[in-house]
């Protein structure tokens with residue numbers, strides 16, 4: 001029988017979180033044994049831990065869940081978000097407050113502990129996640145090593161050295177680590193209650209999605225709106241993409257520093273922008289579109305990771321509650337003339353969307369595909385498909401279903 005009480009009175013710690021400043025936090029180990037060095041962030045979503053941990057944008061990160069009870073709905077094979085699960089792109093570590101209980105849910109196929117082991121995610125439970133969250137809010141996202149040893153034996157000085165020596169996410173191109181090795185066609189459509197995922201039959205338009213670490217639900221939503229989606233590796237050249245005769249080009253989310261990834265992605269995006277093909281970017285794709293247009297990105301203090309962030313769409317005046325996962329942001333003041341700021345975070349005023357004036361090119365910082373999170377922003381996929389339909393002389397879909 002799993003326990004949910006803090007075990008320290010009677011147990012030896014079997015996991016440690018060692019921060020780059022030498023702070024050592026003791027917990028109970030679960031998931032993979034061994035250690036991982038990464039940046040620690042916190043995510044405030046109440047549900048969707050499997051989708052969060054398999055979001056490739058979390059590569060190079062350890063996720064602290066502020067929601068105290070994680071794991072009680074178990075795991076299944078449907079709620080994964082990375083395109084190539086064998087490659088295990090996503091978070092390298094996870095931190096929970098309560099110790100993980102046995103699963104209780106009709107969709108559960110397994111226990112979170114076993115699932116974390118299979119995914120190679122090192123995890124720790126039984127700590128004061130509020131205190132860690134306050135620390136991140138005050139000091140910013142720390143670099144750290146998370147270590148799990150079932151016998152409780154650790155070389156703490158070595159862990160401290162490794163945490164302090166890690167370069168951090170600034171300057172790291174992680175998209176090349178998580179992108180597809182080859183092109184593929186995506187046909188799965190969104191999940192429907194009691195039916196599961198669907199299969200596309202007759203796509204009417206073609207979208208090429210550049211995979212910097214794409215989430216599956218983005219591809220499902222595009223497929224559900226009638227797009228045949230060809231997913232191409234991050235380093236695919238513009239000529240090769242244009243030879244596929246896309247009706248639209250999608251720039252995906254992904255991990256790491258947009259400036260580092262931009263080294264090869266920006267020239268490709270700049271070439272694609274010379275055509276009149278509609279372009280839509282999400283998160284890392286948004287940041288790289290901004291870089292391609294001459295803007296700048298910067299590292300954030302604590303980042304935005306959750307499923308309850310209010311964002312205002314200036315083009316309609318409406319507020320949407322969105323899913324977010326980013327530690328870098330576009331500096332709105334750096335945007336050149338001809339690039340409008342379309343969306344803004346109502347938490348801190350940071351940039352959440354841009355569009356090229358008079359052109360079918362736009363992107364957002366948040367995650368309109370949710371998974372997990374609210375579906376308020378699904379309309380952005382329809383906005384993209386409508387730009388494609390307009391260029392093809394077809395009637396627009398209603399922006400909200």
Ligand SMILES: NC(=O)CC[C@H](N)C(=O)O
Pocket residue numbers: 057252253254255256257258282283284285325326327328329
């Ligand atoms: N979800 C994403 O695409 C994240 C983009 C980028 N890696 C960031 O942290 O800001």
